[in-house]
Amino acid sequence: MAEDRVLRVRTLLDAVRAEGRSALTAPEGKVIADAYGIAVPGEELARDVEEAVSYAARFGGPVVMKIVSPDILHKTDAGGVIVGVEGAADVRAAFHTVVDNARAYAPAARIEGVQVQELLPKGQEVIVGAVTDPTFGKVVAFGLGGVLVEVLKDVTFRLAPVDADEALSMLDSIRAAEILHGVRGAPAVDRWAIAEQIRRVSELVADFPEIAEVDLNPVIATPEGAVAADIRVILAESVPKPRRRYTREEILTSMRRLMQPSSVAVIGASNEQGKIGNSVMRNLVDGGFAGEIHPVNPKADDILGRKAYKSVTDVPGEVDVAVFAIPAKFVAAALEEVGRKGIPNAVLIPSGFAETGEHELQGEIVAIAERYGVRLLGPNIYGYYSTWQDLCATFCTPYDVKGGVALTSQSGGIGMAILGFARTTKTGVSAIVGLGNKSDLDEDDLLTWFGEDPHTECIAMHLEDLKDGRAFVEAARATVPKKPVVVLKAGRTAAGAKAAGSHTGALAGDDAVYEDILKQAGVIRAPGLNDMLEYARALPVLPAPRGDNVVIITGAGGSGVLLSDAVTDNGLTLMEIPPDLDASFRTFIPPFGAAGNPVDITGGEPPSTYEATIRLGLEDPRIHALVLGYWHTIVTPPMVFAELTARVVAEFRERGVEKPVVASLAGDVEVEEACQYLFERGVVAYPYTTEKPVAVLGAKYRWARAAGLLGGGR
Numbered sequence: 001m002a003e004d005r006v007l008r009v010r011t012l013l014d015a016v017r018a019e020g021r022s023a024l025t026a027p028e029g030k031v032i033a034d035a036y037g038i039a040v041p042g043e044e045l046a047r048d049v050e051e052a053v054s055y056a057a058r059f060g061g062p063v064v065m066k067i068v069s070p071d072i073l074h075k076t077d078a079g080g081v082i083v084g085v086e087g088a089a090d091v092r093a094a095f096h097t098v099v100d101n102a103r104a105y106a107p108a109a110r111i112e113g114v115q116v117q118e119l120l121p122k123g124q125e126v127i128v129g130a131v132t133d134p135t136f137g138k139v140v141a142f143g144l145g146g147v148l149v150e151v152l153k154d155v156t157f158r159l160a161p162v163d164a165d166e167a168l169s170m171l172d173s174i175r176a177a178e179i180l181h182g183v184r185g186a187p188a189v190d191r192w193a194i195a196e197q198i199r200r201v202s203e204l205v206a207d208f209p210e211i212a213e214v215d216l217n218p219v220i221a222t223p224e225g226a227v228a229a230d231i232r233v234i235l236a237e238s239v240p241k242p243r244r245r246y247t248r249e250e251i252l253t254s255m256r257r258l259m260q261p262s263s264v265a266v267i268g269a270s271n272e273q274g275k276i277g278n279s280v281m282r283n284l285v286d287g288g289f290a291g292e293i294h295p296v297n298p299k300a301d302d303i304l305g306r307k308a309y310k311s312v313t314d315v316p317g318e319v320d321v322a323v324f325a326i327p328a329k330f331v332a333a334a335l336e337e338v339g340r341k342g343i344p345n346a347v348l349i350p351s352g353f354a355e356t357g358e359h360e361l362q363g364e365i366v367a368i369a370e371r372y373g374v375r376l377l378g379p380n381i382y383g384y385y386s387t388w389q390d391l392c393a394t395f396c397t398p399y400d401v402k403g404g405v406a407l408t409s410q411s412g413g414i415g416m417a418i419l420g421f422a423r424t425t426k427t428g429v430s431a432i433v434g435l436g437n438k439s440d441l442d443e444d445d446l447l448t449w450f451g452e453d454p455h456t457e458c459i460a461m462h463l464e465d466l467k468d469g470r471a472f473v474e475a476a477r478a479t480v481p482k483k484p485v486v487v488l489k490a491g492r493t494a495a496g497a498k499a500a501g502s503h504t505g506a507l508a509g510d511d512a513v514y515e516d517i518l519k520q521a522g523v524i525r526a527p528g529l530n531d532m533l534e535y536a537r538a539l540p541v542l543p544a545p546r547g548d549n550v551v552i553i554t555g556a557g558g559s560g561v562l563l564s565d566a567v568t569d570n571g572l573t574l575m576e577i578p579p580d581l582d583a584s585f586r587t588f589i590p591p592f593g594a595a596g597n598p599v600d601i602t603g604g605e606p607p608s609t610y611e612a613t614i615r616l617g618l619e620d621p622r623i624h625a626l627v628l629g630y631w632h633t634i635v636t637p638p639m640v641f642a643e644l645t646a647r648v649v650a651e652f653r654e655r656g657v658e659k660p661v662v663a664s665l666a667g668d669v670e671v672e673e674a675c676q677y678l679f680e681r682g683v684v685a686y687p688y689t690t691e692k693p694v695a696v697l698g699a700k701y702r703w704a705r706a707a708g709l710l711g712g713g714r
Contacts, residue, residue: 136469261320268325269295328352339372348378381434403428404457451479460536522706549575554629560598570698632667
């Protein structure tokens, strides 16, 4: 059956192509809809007035009449649609009107006739569609439809194809999801029928890569079903050449030698201070890299006390990585030698390639690398750090604080911001990697490696684009169940939407698609650079939550209100405190304090009140996470609060009770030291902000859900 429908659609698309067309007519769209089980109303193509009258009579009620022309894409704009036509006289008049309007709109257009279509009952109008995204390929879309689609732009996207459950999840991902459940006395729509329309459209575009866009708008959703009043199908001018893919095993093999090398060659190594080749050599030597370091320079015999080689082919034994510190124009020739030597990785620091318009030069080095099986990192990068190997292959400042955070950036400037943040906050890192132009190695390669790397607990990535969104999603889905992935996606413009031929295409702005598909992949999207870095630093510190109940304990009522707002803003759930727990909290707080949630112990309370309420929060199994609001007083100074909190949390962890605890400290400058003390002991704490600690907790919850540790899916 599946083969039969594919054959029917293939025959139709080939015929459309043979005519030099990219847009299918409505009757052709119905052929596709019927083949894939996409529900559409009864309709017929009337070639003349009398046929139109006959078909309208057969449907036995009001009909919709639409112009059918391969040269008119937007029928409404041409005055080619009339709704609610009933009776022979009105059908005749409507036929002539839509034909005349179409001829006035596009005099040269070919007119095949008028589509006579059953008028669907009133219902909720939604849009179901698919578009070809330059990053992610086939993407299916759902949102409110009809006239609302371009006004509200309330649309959500997923990679196609989707299964039934993923399609159903799309219905709850739009802002107006409640409308589908029925509001103000209106009945709920048939959600499964809508989800089935989404699934079948996604299946269609996955089967036929040459279909650029599909638009079902509006789909009329009622309690009895969901029927597409109109289907529009647009073919792509060409199908892009598939990107070269590597197997997981191939990626891990090359990445292992890149991140854990035994031997590194520096092409362009130099004794002259101020040169990149000198800086790279000094960082490798001074950083304590225990492997072999081979300088390559045809004009030197010795560099920093190490024998220099005229060519990389002269270096004895196997080499894992060649770091390039030579001008762009010399890279291709040197890369040939790297290939002949059998070196699996080339780290290309030089700029002067595609980022300056030199696309041919970059294409040349990519071709050389593919010919020899060399993986390229860069070009146009600051290099990379692999701290657990004491490897600092960069011309920038060294960094050697070992830890569990892997950080990557597409930009050198962002890379240096990462370095400064790590140093200031004493963040331990497993790696810092520059990606630059991403001529070959990119985020999915790094995700695959860091997902398996035992030294890495959290991965944070700054990116401006993805070369292969589907490969990234595949790698993310394999990694997220094991460790969090945080992404800062730069660029929020909808540049790709301008030339779209359908409603769906016009709504598929770059950022809207990224937002939904990154969420689908289970990654945590950071709103800004500092957020990305803070998430990366904090997420490994917090244990995973085991439920949704969040309780705020605060010494300041004002902070409690702001913390409550932050909890809601980050999609978290303030626990409804049951009477027995409320009574327990009240035994520790003064009469003028407030139980409930937040638990307001008031600012004048001694350390014992903070300790007793925090203990209760950790002790009660119904509470799953704590948010602490501290207010600086002489009664309970900042370090006293920090020490008692850290001590109580450590005590419970020793007993096997691990709950995420975050804290907001308001006060004089001493709160900064207190926050650092808490952070180092497993409590994520920030001074002068109520938003940041809760945002981090929200990120931890988003990861826990994506990893399948909590209910609610992705």
